[in-house]
Amino acid sequence: MKKLIEDYFEQNKGLMIRDIMRLVRIKSDKEEAKAGKPYGDGPAEVLAVALEMASEMGFKTRNYDNYVGAIDFDDQKNKLDILAHLDVVPGGDGWSVTEPFNPVVKDGRLYGRGTIDDKGPAVAALYAMKAVKDLNIPLKAGVRLILGTDEECGSSDIRYYYGIEEEAPMTFSPDASFPVVNIEKGGLQG
Numbered sequence: 001m002k003k004l005i006e007d008y009f010e011q012n013k014g015l016m017i018r019d020i021m022r023l024v025r026i027k028s029d030k031e032e033a034k035a036g037k038p039y040g041d042g043p044a045e046v047l048a049v050a051l052e053m054a055s056e057m058g059f060k061t062r063n064y065d066n067y068v069g070a071i072d073f074d075d076q077k078n079k080l081d082i083l084a085h086l087d088v089v090p091g092g093d094g095w096s097v098t099e100p101f102n103p104v105v106k107d108g109r110l111y112g113r114g115t116i117d118d119k120g121p122a123v124a125a126l127y128a129m130k131a132v133k134d135l136n137i138p139l140k141a142g143v144r145l146i147l148g149t150d151e152e153c154g155s156s157d158i159r160y161y162y163g164i165e166e167e168a169p170m171t172f173s174p175d176a177s178f179p180v181v182n183i184e185k186g187g188l189q190g
């Protein structure tokens, strides 16, 4: 089984990188709120593209008013929530390899704002679900990938979401330096 999964990712690596780059090209730092877009255009756009990506893979998706999007593995009740996010910190200056929203692969590394935090991990989680589906690996419970769009500015997106939905008994956050970072409990601003 392990070999099967490794081979799957070897074969799908190019597509996965392509999809990460597709999301990195969308500038998605927080902007002023607009009607129906609590964090502005960029975060809403990147969420729409990611949900479309997931529905093209055959997953059911739901957009929670442009706060978060949810992607369900199947119709079973979700026992695992995977929390990732598609907003980024501002592009910033001083880039040497490329510009922040023009991702490139160089010397085996992917450069661009959000590649590691957290568009890369978000797409990796989506491909993990796709691998389980494509390889027909049976699951005993549902899995829901939750894509937030306000992680960098206080996670009001997740508060909104859990105001509507119940928390799954298990959660993990593939964010930044996973597996060193594997859960987020809050932030202390110095």
Ligand SMILES: [Zn+2]
Residues within 6 Å of the ligand: 085, 117, 118, 151, 175, 176
């Ligand atoms: Zn993050």
